[in-house]
Amino acid sequence: MKICVVEDEEVWRNKIGEIIEKYCDEKNILFQIHLCSNGKDFMKNKDADLVFLDIELAEGENGFGIAEKLIDTGKQCKICFLTSHTELARWGYRVNAFRYIDKKHLEEMTEALDSFVKTKIQERNIFCNDIFGICRKIKLDTLLLIETSGRKLRYLMVEGNECFCEGSISEMSKKLEQFGFFQIQRSYIVNMKYIEKVDSRKITLCNGLEIAIGRTRSNEFKKEFFKWRMVFDN
Template sequence: MKIGIVEDEAVWRDKIQTMIERYCRDKNIPFQINSYSSGKEFMKNPDIDLLFLDIELAEGEDGFQIAEQLMHCGNKSKICFLTSHTEQARLGYKVNAFRYIDKRHLEEIDETLDSFLKTKIQDQIISCNDTAGIRINIDLNELFLVETYGRKLRYLMLNGKEHFCDGQISEAARSLSQFGFFQIHRSYIVNLKYIEKVNSHEVMLCNGLKVIIGRAHNKAFKKAFFEWRMWFDN
């Protein structure tokens, strides 16, 4: 996760960076933080995922104008504005502001990072070799089930498309677990965000498909699903 901070006052800049570093270390999240004292300095290399941007900067720089520049150049960074004047927040709709943080309440940084991770956890592309040996890309946001299919794995997508790839389901489960997927049976891995209903022996996915929960996986699955809902559901 690449994070930028644009704040002209060193005291605030250091406070914000310290809080972000603590959060990422506590959550064991890989991170890179770049801090800037001006928007001009930041715009030399605006390649970040989340930007904490002061609205009122030195030398007449305006945080909203910096955000507009990012939009015009196609930058997809999420922007969290920092301000001591909350009445300015109403202008943020023009630049699709992700969050506002009153500098008197920096504890809101944790909630901002929580919400940001919700939007990003499955924003990943994985690759595998299909049955013809061709390398294909799979968007995790669109993947809702992986199952064994003979000696292959079948990746089932939301649009009904399916990919048959080489691999072992245990290895796939390990690599996908960090992105909100769980192996609920020796033959099935499900995307936790697409589970509609759960009972003692099966789950129902968003397309109505029912998948059996293996007895050996039941307890761990219920715990993982509960934690997922606590963390990611609104």
């Protein structure tokens, strides 16, 4: 996750950056953060998923103007405006602002980050070679589970379609754990987003499939599933 802060005052810039770093560390989220003192520097390197953008910048720069330029480039970056003048918030409809953060209440950033992560963390693709050597693109937000099938891995999507690819289930588990997937037992990785029911011995997925929880993984699964629900469940 790439996050940018555009703030001309160093004290505020560093304070906001520290909040973001602490949040991502506590949530175990991989991130990159770029701190900019002006809009020109930001627009030179505008590859960000989320930007915290001050409305009133030095040298006559305006956060709304920067946001409009960003939209014109076709980037899908979410914009959280920073301001000490909340009356300016009414102009945000022009650029479809994601949030307004009052600088006097930076604790509001936690809710903004929670909401953003909830919508973005699984909006990613992975690529793997199928049994015919063809590179397949798999969308994580529609991937229900991965299971071993002989020496291959079976990727089952929520809609019911499937593909068989090369790979190690343990390596794939490590790769996907930051995106809400958990290796529930030796043969299965499941998307926690689609778990409907949990009891002491098994889980039930949204398609009705029941999978036993590995004995050695039970405690870790319960801990990770609880953390996932705390952040992402409505």
